[in-house]
Amino acid sequence: MNDFSLIDRIVCAAAQAWSEDGEVLATGIGVVPRLAASLCMASTNPDLMMTDSEAWLVSEPVPLGPRGDYQLQRETWMGFSRIFDNVWSGKRHAMVGPTQVDRFGQANISMVGADYRRPKVQMLGVRGFPGNSISHANSFFIPQHSPKVFVAGEVDMVASIGYNPARLPRGYSFDEIDLRRIVTNLCVLDFGGPQRQMRIVSLHPGVSAQQVQEATGFPLHIPDAIPETPAPTAAQLELLARLDPHQLRASALGA
Numbered sequence: 001m002n003d004f005s006l007i008d009r010i011v012c013a014a015a016q017a018w019s020e021d022g023e024v025l026a027t028g029i030g031v032v033p034r035l036a037a038s039l040c041m042a043s044t045n046p047d048l049m050m051t052d053s054e055a056w057l058v059s060e061p062v063p064l065g066p067r068g069d070y071q072l073q074r075e076t077w078m079g080f081s082r083i084f085d086n087v088w089s090g091k092r093h094a095m096v097g098p099t100q101v102d103r104f105g106q107a108n109i110s111m112v113g114a115d116y117r118r119p120k121v122q123m124l125g126v127r128g129f130p131g132n133s134i135s136h137a138n139s140f141f142i143p144q145h146s147p148k149v150f151v152a153g154e155v156d157m158v159a160s161i162g163y164n165p166a167r168l169p170r171g172y173s174f175d176e177i178d179l180r181r182i183v184t185n186l187c188v189l190d191f192g193g194p195q196r197q198m199r200i201v202s203l204h205p206g207v208s209a210q211q212v213q214e215a216t217g218f219p220l221h222i223p224d225a226i227p228e229t230p231a232p233t234a235a236q237l238e239l240l241a242r243l244d245p246h247q248l249r250a251s252a253l254g255a
Contacts, residue, residue, distance in 0.1 A: 004232050006185070006204060007032070007249050008240060012232045013202070014183040015040040017139040018093055023047040024137075025083070025092040031244075032141050032183075032252045033095035035064060038243045039236065049086075051078045065246035086136075093137040093180070099123060100148075100155040101140060103198060103218035105162035105179040105191060107133075108155035116157055126159040133160035134169070137178040143253045145184035145215045152217035163196040185253050187212050188229055193221025202229040 014036035018026050026041065026048050028034035034053075038061030041048040052062050057078040063070055086092045098107035109129060113120035132138065138160070142149055158167065163174055174196065182189040182198070186207045193199035199221040200209055209222045232240070240249075 004237055005250070007252055008232045008237065009204065009229055010183055010185065010253075011036050011039060011240065011249060012236050013188050013229050014095065014139070014141060014181070015044070015236075017095060017181040017183075018048055019044040021045060021048065021093055021137070023049060023091070025049045025051075025086040027092060027094040029094065029096045030141065030252075031064065031248050032143070033097070033139075035240070035244055035249055036095065036141075036183075037061070038064075039239055042239050042243065043236065051083075055079050061243060063242065064244045064248050087132060088135055090136045092132075092135075093139070094132060095139040095141055096129075097141050097143070098149075098155075098159070100151050101142070101182070102151050102153065102155045102162065102164075104154075104164035104167075105177075105196075105198070106155050106158045106164055106167070107140065107160045107162070108157045110157035110159050112156050114156065119156075126157070129160040133162075134172070134177070137180050139179070139181040140183070142182060142184040145186040145212070147215060147217040150216040150218065163191065186215060189220070197221045199223065200226055202227050204229045 011032055014032060018037060018040040026037035028037040037050060041050055041061045050058055050061055052058050052072055055078060057075045059073040059075045098109050100108040109124050110126050111119035111122050161177055163177060179191050187203050188201040189198050190201050191198055200212055203226050205228060209226060213220055
């Protein structure tokens with residue numbers, strides 16, 4: 001199985017977010033994050049915990065889409081009360097898809113516009129972002145890397161914590177904030193630059209660091225040598241075919 005698409009490469013790169021986490025609850029919001037967590041559980045981190053997205057902890061990742069004759073491999077009940085136990089104890093790593101991200105890693109899923117009382121676009125509201133972001137690790141998936149997403153100033157509504165000294169809660173330190181990996185249609189990023197500056201970790205084929213910088217509304221840390229995002233292995237492609245039998249990931253990057 002040597003044929004693969006950009007989205008396959010992206011899913012495999014996103015799966016690395018959980019590879020060294022050990023036994024934590026992986027929560028992937030959306031097709032790519034969910035599939036990436038599933039791939040990680042089925043390959044590099046078998047200790048990873050996942051649910052069926054309803055109420056059961058499963059012993060193997062559940063395929064995306066209609067399940068047909070597939071039977072859930074249930075381990076135990078995992079209702080909201082137990083989910084929250086994992087959240088508050090820090091034994092969770094979520095990958096989410098914010099509408100905006102700023103240079104501090106602050107994310108926005110709430111609204112777009114200068115005045116939150118009269119937004120241009122109303123979205124979900126902050127939901128569980130504030131509590132999640134201060135309690136456990138978080139990573140992001142961005143399907144369309146652009147200055148509209150990676151904004152020049154602060155995000156229009158700060159829905160989750162980032163490395164912003166002006167908004168650091170009393171008694172908190174940056175060491176208690178755990179932002180891991182950002183995977184986009186152009187590259188992989190993290191916060192490993194000086195003073196936790198957002199850094200390019202790898203570039204997808206045919207993409208230059210300059211292109212990534214031009215698509216970002218703030219300065220990035222650009223290392224002297226940047227590797228190419230690894231291609232999927234044959235084993236990973238076989239797992240993706242089993243975990244996403246309906247090819248739901250094919251439309252994940254949009255137009």
